[in-house]
Amino acid sequence: MNSVTRTATASARRTTQLNLENGARRGKWKGEVFRALLILCLVVAFVTLVAVIIQAAVKGWPRLDWNLIRQMPSTLDRESSGMQSALFGTIYLMIGLVLTVVPIGVSAAIYMEEFADQSKWWVRFIDLNIQNLAAVPSIVFGILGLALIVRGPLSLGTVVYAGSLTLAMLVLPTIILASREAIRSVPVTLRNGSLGLGATKWQTIWHQVLPSAVPGMVTGTILALSRAIGETAPLLLVGATVFVTYNPDGFFDGAYTALPVQIYQWASRPQEEFRILASAGVIVLLAVLLAMNSIAIWIRNKFTRDL
Amino acid sequence: MTSNTPKEHPVSNATATAETKRPTVRNPGEDLPNQPLPVMETRALNVFYGDFHAVHDVDLKFGRHEITALIGPSGCGKSTVLRCLNRMNDLVPSARVEGTVLYHDIDVYGPKVDPIEVRRHIGMVFQKANPFPKSIYDNVAYGPRVIGMKVDSMDDHVEQCLRSAALWDEVKDKLKESGYSLSGGQQQRLCIARAIATKPDIILMDEPCSALDPIATSAIEDLMLNLREEYTIIIVTHNMQQAARVSDRTAFFTARPDETTGNRTGLLVEFDKTSKIFGTPSDKRTEDYISGRFG
Amino acid sequence: MTSNTPKEHPVSNATATAETKRPTVRNPGEDLPNQPLPVMETRALNVFYGDFHAVHDVDLKFGRHEITALIGPSGCGKSTVLRCLNRMNDLVPSARVEGTVLYHDIDVYGPKVDPIEVRRHIGMVFQKANPFPKSIYDNVAYGPRVIGMKVDSMDDHVEQCLRSAALWDEVKDKLKESGYSLSGGQQQRLCIARAIATKPDIILMDEPCSALDPIATSAIEDLMLNLREEYTIIIVTHNMQQAARVSDRTAFFTARPDETTGNRTGLLVEFDKTSKIFGTPSDKRTEDYISGRFG
Amino acid sequence: ACGSDDGDTGTEDPPAAAEEGGESEGDELSGDIAVDGSSTVTPLTEAAAELFMNENPDVRIAVGTSGTGGGFDKFCNGETDVSMASREVKQEEIDLCAANGVEFEELGVANDGLAIVVNPANDWVTCMTVEEINAAWKDGSTATTWADINPDYPDEALELYGPGTDSGTFDYFTEAINGEEGNITQNYNDIGEDDNAAVIGVSGSTGAMAFIPLSYVTAAGDQVKAIEVENEAGECVAPSEETVQAGDYNPLGRQLFIYPSAEALEKPEVLAFVEFHVENSGPAAEAAGFIGLTEEQTQEALDKVASLTGGR
Amino acid sequence: MSSATHTQSPPGGDRQEPVSLSASSRRYGEKAIVGWLFLCAAFSVLVTAGIVVSLLTPTIEFFNRVSPANFFSTEAWAPFNAGNPGYGVYRLVVGTLNVTLWALVIAIPAGLGAAIYLSEYASRRARKVLKPILEVLEGVPTVAYGVFALTFVTPLLRDYWPTFLPGQLGEPPGVFSAASAGIVMGVMIIPTVASISQDAMSAVPSGLRQAAYGLGSTRMQVATKVVVPAALSGIVASFILGVSRAIGETMIVLLAAGAAASLSLWPNDSVLTMTTFIARTSTGDIGHGTTTYYTIFAVGALLFAMTFIMNMISIALVRRFRETYE
């Protein structure tokens, strides 16, 4: 190493040091401000949820007691009125919904992922149709339910199952899309492994694909259900707008109401007691929702780690 | 960590490196018939993915109880050809196969042929070991079960397959554990055990060692040489030395770009005994490839 | 399509293949100092991904205006080491780097060092050509713009970079077209042009040719040899012949499995002049690898 | 107590309930009753239903809120036993019921008044004429300030709140004040079924005016101030229980109705409930914020029931 | 080769049985299963058909009574006015757009910002926590948001309205306002916009990001100059889907936006949206068979058509995006 090289190296070193070290780059603060703004955006969304919860909790506080879910709705006795029939109505709605929509949705997803030939125009049409259906306003499903299920061809009347069926159509696309996602995420190597052994397509699906896809499907389904549980508009149209002081006694019989409908009912009454009940009801609804979502997230985390 | 092992191999000195060097062929003087006795054969095989012409006019004969290696640069269609042999390409919706693929003189693309049945005769092992998320035992038993194979005792059958795959000693105490609990090389041998459990005639292997370390690789290579006694093996490999070590015959593919579209279509350049391909290839492109000028 | 080109290279006959063969080294007799004059250096470099120890104790010196090749089997940590040099590993959340990486004697992991600034000095070219979905012109101009580089005329600068990347003639009439409209090899050269547009000191290349055909590969290799006049180049490659053809020094890595966990940790086996590594390696493992016994 | 599988018409065979109730008393009432209709009447019927169910625990009454029109729609389709209405049934609805063979009777169950309310800070108005109200509310009204209604009023911006176009209250008000159902200015704040929103609106703005059911005035306390309305006799009358019952508070006093179907009345529990509803008008109305029936009104209603059931 | 069976074992073969490649069974069960699966997939088409039929039949009846010229006009919206009815749906559309506009003013920047944060800034662990919360947010019942708008946001707006603003803008809103509904709806839509945008951004190949970082870009430059432009069609799709959700949302506007069919784009006015009209009227007083009754379906059909078109655009954009990178 001669002295020329050494000087060159030394000067290079100095400039580099100046360059590499902090502060050399101008405008660093821009990045920080930008990041702060982004966090703010996220916070706006989250803070509102917190505000919704706090506001409902504060307002509904006087009525956040066991009577709320133990008692039936009452006009005379607003202080201890509850929403048991609404809670049960919602449970019935959900059971009817799950039994209807899960088999159809999962089957449709299997067909679209495993059997459908994407080059066929009608497959693409079904695909497009599912995607589009996923974004149709819920009130339109209410109209559909009213025209075809409550009245019209099915004429079920305003029974629980009519509500379940209406909600089923509403969440069907979500379930299909989530199940397809779950099926698609099963590694293709697993499929090839099975098919390469001479297993038939259905054997491969049944023995390899579905077991691996179940966690994803369950997660997607729970998330879809937690959407359905809060749907109000379509239920208003298909007959859940009822003051009922007893729980449903079947899927095809009698009157029912549901949590969000009961909340809406109370929220639009003049008396302060009902407003309080509405807020307390919001808390109950959110609690049910959070519970469902937590289960979904738990399932997802548990199983994605294993795969 | 510097090596203190004394060098065991005589090495040519650095000045000799200007000369073209080739991989070591396992058994150059072996008595192999000049023409394979084909158990499987392709004739004018062309494969398209949609409009893309992936493989052009491949004529190959795979000899019974031989190991045939398919080599060539990335994207030249080796895997594509391999997948045609047991109709795994049926699973790629855009794939279209032209030409004839004969298995015991039956066209596997014939109208009455059931691809499922084809795959029961021609097993497959993949690049990435893909055990099922089940126990080791169930991995091996899966094939016999789904094809409804009659076996006297499934336990015995599983044991025998694991023995054939040189895996029995390592797993015999944990047959109920998940296949995922094994190391990469063991997983790959499990996949081989799984493939032979259905008693296929031919085993296709697509770069079975490319994700494995030297020790696991050499275990699989030994296994292949043993399996050759009972099965016909066709292997795709990137590793020329591996082809040279294990195969009886080698097919060299390359890809030729289309002048107008720039799409690269794979084609068979040369097919011959392995010793010939690595010794005195008759095509300049083979020569270039095995001497490492590209790929 | 059989070749009718007469063979241009003398070939050793098949019986000679039992001897170990090695890639051809470009310039074995070149006058290269025995020790590199390091512009960059790693000392006891260890990298972890979460709990997984990916790379163990790497000491390397990268010489000014030299091409250094990192070779070794898949998963031995070549890319990991390369990414440490310009702190690209910062972007992998689980990655943790221990040891020292010196650039002009400054620790690039030092407390006051801004990783953005490091990357402005040490450019990078990736395995898969990754042009931005923008015009060819904007691809090249992107770097100078984001770092706020002062150039007299951006047009001239872009032209000069494209010329340096041996791409100008092919694209000069379609600078406004998308970078995606180019072929694979052209895209890779575009990425090189983009990397040199910010006038870095060092260029890191991670398997820049592995997805390219022979012609494109050789264009990039020629380009590297030219760029060496102005830049220090560090290249990771799977293709030993490529390392032999282009590099001045070669570092050979391998991976050693942990006895209890089975996790494979990468380590540096040997680092020397390329002619030495491919001629008379001093480690058995290097020997095994370059003679194709695994990998 | 699920009487029958036919959800539309409820229980048809009372004995079924006896089995299920398991009570010793044979005359214990049981069965399901489906009531639907006016949102105005809903609290009243809910109260009556609750009181009734306290005495007859095996009877289950479901009260829906589809609005007067929606209620008749279901009622005439045979989906409900009793329909609640805040106005008299319309000809189309009569026709629809007739087409489906549904016979019914109209029973008054309470009195209600529509109150005109203003902000408590409004000190310029105590009594308005129908013409003044009309000037503010009629279709095509150009009044934007109180002065536009009557030059004596201050130049305060006028802000109007009223129930939704879909409510019986709306129909009643438009007919009584503007002479034609649905005739209303484009410039009012439609607060839908939520009459309380009108209270909030009026309490928040000095120049606001709204029409709401009298019951909501009571519930609203002193957030709003109800004003007097000059009746047909030219007297300024404040809305109150007495003035409404007496019919002095006109044209904004009204009766609320239920419409049981003849078929439903054949079921003893429905008959019992309807009679109970009429007889207990006072307590129910009090609970729901309405005004009970006078004795004559009660008797008239009971007579109608009797005539429909042939004195059963 | 017509037969799939070859009885002659090839020379040197050790396989004694004949080789057969014909199907060993017809697998009817399998075919039946596929048939069932197809029916399930086709069921979704049936649902759409059901929607179209249930909307179209009464809509045709509506247009038998009211001319399309009247419906698609700026005339008064007074379907209840027996004496002087008006069916100018334009007012409802404007009302809907008013609320949508204010929703988007909130949702687009916040949703995009949240998406950029999640995709480019958040650590994997943070993302694993935040993304599910976002999903929970997407599932918060709109009736809860509606109650919140009515009982919290509205009073807040009325008390703290910037009255120093000139003209109409300075007047505090009433009990019902587009602003209250719009703001809450905007917050409701943030998760939708954020999660689709984030999907689009995370689908941008990491190679592009690495290239940009490798050139010495800052995180902000990578996000704004590389990732967002590369994911643009997916991001726009999320905006359009957000619009579509805003247009179709019912409970918030039902509770908070009021029902005055005013032709106004001011945030402090009360407006009547298409969904409010449908929900109100179909649970309201009107008799079956009246023209007003059919109006519900005409408005419903228009709502469906509008959201349908937006969904299609959004789907097409997402598809284009996917095609670029998959």
Ligand SMILES: Nc1ncnc2c1ncn2[C@@H]1O[C@H](COP(=O)(O)OP(=O)(O)OP(=O)(O)O)[C@@H](O)[C@H]1O
């Ligand atoms: N499913 C597919 N759809 C479309 N093109 C495909 C598909 N599979 C492979 N190709 C294309 O066909 C050509 C041949 O691919 P193939 O996988 O057979 O090559 P290969 O020789 O096995 O390469 P490698 O060594 O990388 O595995 C390539 O250009 C590839 O891009």
Ligand SMILES: Nc1ncnc2c1ncn2[C@@H]1O[C@H](COP(=O)(O)OP(=O)(O)OP(=O)(O)O)[C@@H](O)[C@H]1O
């Ligand atoms: N982001 C990551 N997170 C966790 N582990 C990683 C990550 N990247 C690499 N690894 C692991 O680190 C080890 C070294 O990987 P690296 O990519 O550096 O190897 P390589 O020598 O470049 O291999 P190749 O030749 O296949 O590119 C491998 O075992 C790999 O699985």
Ligand SMILES: [Mg+2]
């Ligand atoms: Mg391949």
Ligand SMILES: [Mg+2]
């Ligand atoms: Mg690498």
Ligand SMILES: O=P([O-])([O-])[O-]
């Ligand atoms: O529900 P209504 O009383 O307004 O018809």
